[in-house]
Amino acid sequence: MSEKHKIEAGHAVGQPVTLRELESHVKGQTVYYEDVKVPRMLHLKVHRSSVAHARILDIDTSRAEQSDGVVSVLTYRDVPATKVWTHFEAVGIAPGAEPILALDKVRWKGEPIVAVVAESLKQAEDGAAKVKVTYEKLASVFDVDAALAPGAPNLFDCWPDNHYLFPDDHAAAQIRFGDAEKAFAEADHIVEHVYNTRPIEQAPIETAGCVAVPGSDGRFTLYTNSQSLSNTRNNAAEIAGISPARLHLIGGTAGGGFGGKVDMAIEPMALLAAMKSKRPVKYRFTREDEMTVSSTRAAWRVSIKDGVMQDGRIVARYVTTHQDVGAYLRNSIYGAFKHASHMPGPYTVPNVSADVFCVFTNRTPSAAMRGFGVMPASFAIEMQMDRIAKALRMDPWQLRLKNAFRNGDMKAHRREVWDAALVETIQATARLSGKDLPEDYKQMSSQKRLGS
Amino acid sequence: MTAKLVQLTVNGREEHIAADGLISLQQVLREKLDYNTVKDGCTQGGCGACSVLVDGELALACLLPVSRLEGAEITTLEGLNESNSAGVIQESFVEHSAAQCGFCTSGMIISAKALLDENPTPSRDDIMEAISGNLCRCTGYLPIIEAVQSAAGKLAKGGDGE
Amino acid sequence: MAKKRGTGMAAVSYPIGMHLGGDPTGALVHATSGGNFVVAMSSVDLGQGLKTVMAQIAAEALGVPLDTVIIDTGDTDTGPHCSGTGASRTTHRAGNAVIAAAKEARSAMLDVAAEMLEVSAADLETDGKGNIHVAGVEEKSVSVAETVQAGTFQFGKTIAGRGLFLVPKSPQDPETGESDPHSTQAHACTVAEVEVDTESGEVEVLSLKSAYEIGRQINPELVKGQIVGGAWMAIGHTLCETTAPYYPTTEHAPLDFLNYGMTGVAEMPEVECELLEFPSPSGPFGAKGVGEMVANSPIPAIVNAINNALDLDISDIPVTPEVILRALDAQAAGAD
Known part of the structure; x- marks a missing residue:
């Protein structure tokens, strides 16, 4: 062990202790879910929708069933309990809408329709390719504007305007704080702009996967790289119509995640296939699956309108955000709430109004990625801060320091700030990068508001 | 077939x-x-x-x-591992915290070994070129480059990491 | 045609923990008769170092050597509930659960040691090196290993503890958005320096300099790993990565790593960072969290730097060479 990693005896916290698994990582001996060998394991391949939006007229699995090595074929009829993902229904915030395997409609190109289980992966792939689905194509929408346009093709009967309905039938996750309208009327300048991000892939080097193994005691062991074992257990059990007490999840060591392994999409499918086949089943995303059918980060469109005084104080901020969630909600409302609560960012603005919409389109569904909801908020706000600075011909550092939240300030979600350190962080970055701040800005503190 | x-x-x-x-x-x-x-x-x-x-x-x-x-x-x-012929590289990876999730690490060590067998005194560019086919989503590569540089230095000095 | 340089900055905060609460995580600690302390959990290590950080927290709270702490995680039969790795919640939530469990186990351990030494448990201290002694009287001591043995074979007492950390639910008011959405805030500020080739539209990030405030660092080496890795990820998100290069059309979507542009090793600049520590009263030993936020300040800092270099107004990511060249064309047309 090098000098750098020597730790002071008796105190473990605060020390640069070497990552526990580093010795096994460098020897390739860390055990990931796929390294556990299970005898007589079958492989699963999903036949997916080839069109973005259609009614399903017929699903013909007869040739797949006859295909070499195929052991079982699953359609929605093999999903015993709830036919849809219900993890948000369980907490009372959204009706289940995403089928485990397609029912009467597909809403994105890549939606799972039939699962084919075979002795080898190649045989499962060959079998899946032989499934024949007859579609009646429907018109599609691929972005927020198209989805919200009058007369746009509708994805869900329960959401007639192609956007999710938040509690109390609100169209958006809302923040209402102060009197933004009045403040705009009194502001010296109005600065407004729209900021966009595009879908991206989490891309952990290990793809998402699971091996489901039936036990002789009626329980099932699931080896998985899920980012959330307990919730995945409960969700998989609910979909399979069995008690969570019958599931045993083993994981805890994943080859990266970044939000790409929180969907709970893999385990229920592997479990249903193992139940039907009565043998261990492995289901893993290929890299192409990760790129095309696993959840992406959403495309976010963030529109900000600020009322600003000549001295740089931001007195009002309006935010309207559209999250293009794709064809199904998954955990997008969580991202929407998080985005809304983050407004107006780490600045004290006395009048704030925010509306965050979750809009359905016929795209690959989106979900979590590192910084879920907050990253697009931070991106838009920090681009906007430079825009304000430019409009006022003010130094962007000074603009941020002047508006940075201080302890005791009230945030838009109506809680006092008590652990602020933005001022000190900006000051430290100025020192690090050789930026000279005026003396009064060097004296600022998160503990109290001086001058300004 | x-x-x-x-x-x-x-x-x-x-x-x-x-x-x-x-x-x-x-x-x-x-x-x-x-x-x-x-x-x-x-x-x-x-x-x-x-x-x-x-x-x-x-x-x-x-x-x-x-x-x-x-x-x-x-x-x-x-x-x-059996011949301990990548021991110095592995030790340097540990010292430089050159892995997080570890999934790319086996391949990374193999690439570093192939480089140092061929070119015992690689430049920083040589190292970047050598590992350019090995993706790592966690570390941002800097600790890996440092680890390979340090391994090369140790091997040049005595071969056994002294 | 030229290469132009620019700088840009951005400052952010990050709300630590599962938004809106209601996300329990538990830990169980027990001493084995072999001399280890096992922490049983259902939490997931994605490579960020959960197992390392939990071992440090357990060792500190138990007052025993780090190498005697085993983290046994990732088993829903043997480990209590965990609401998952995400939202920068595990250091905070699991860390607090481990402290609670370790405190209870420590108290059981000191009770046994007190009986062995015939003193009050309140007078005992641990040295973190494997010994328990009477405060101020170092020679009056027993080892942790002897204490565990005595607990098992002499006194018939289990040395173990339970911890469950739960932040109450705080749903957002549908009208005003009022809620208590996070447990503490971490902060970061980044300055990016870029060079843009106005002929090719390519951007080189020359440096990223950041200050972070993430409460007390449990492990500075792992924190630095997150910050450097996040800086790299941010460059990719800013300059090239997308599964929909011609959004909103679905054409030209990548199927593999060759066509999903991630930043190459050669494009990685030096990353400097300074850590400020404002310990959070809500966090384990004052820790907040860092994993989620590490791309959030570099991304806007880089775009601000590009706009600064070219006097442009780009406000969408990714900023590909095509985006830059089109923006420069539009700028030139506007100037005509």
């Missing part, structure tokens, strides 16, 4: 493999011979997690049909 019997040497052991069609070296090493250090990150030749040495040269096991490897000598990280 008829299977062809292929003879390989893997980590010094002679193996006879029935090679069906396009079965890849990666499938044979991972699934038939249980060499778990050969990871599967893409099966497309795009990530380097399955890197091995074939006759001493760096290769992507997922792109190589076994049927074309008659008589080849294959070395996986298990083989380097």
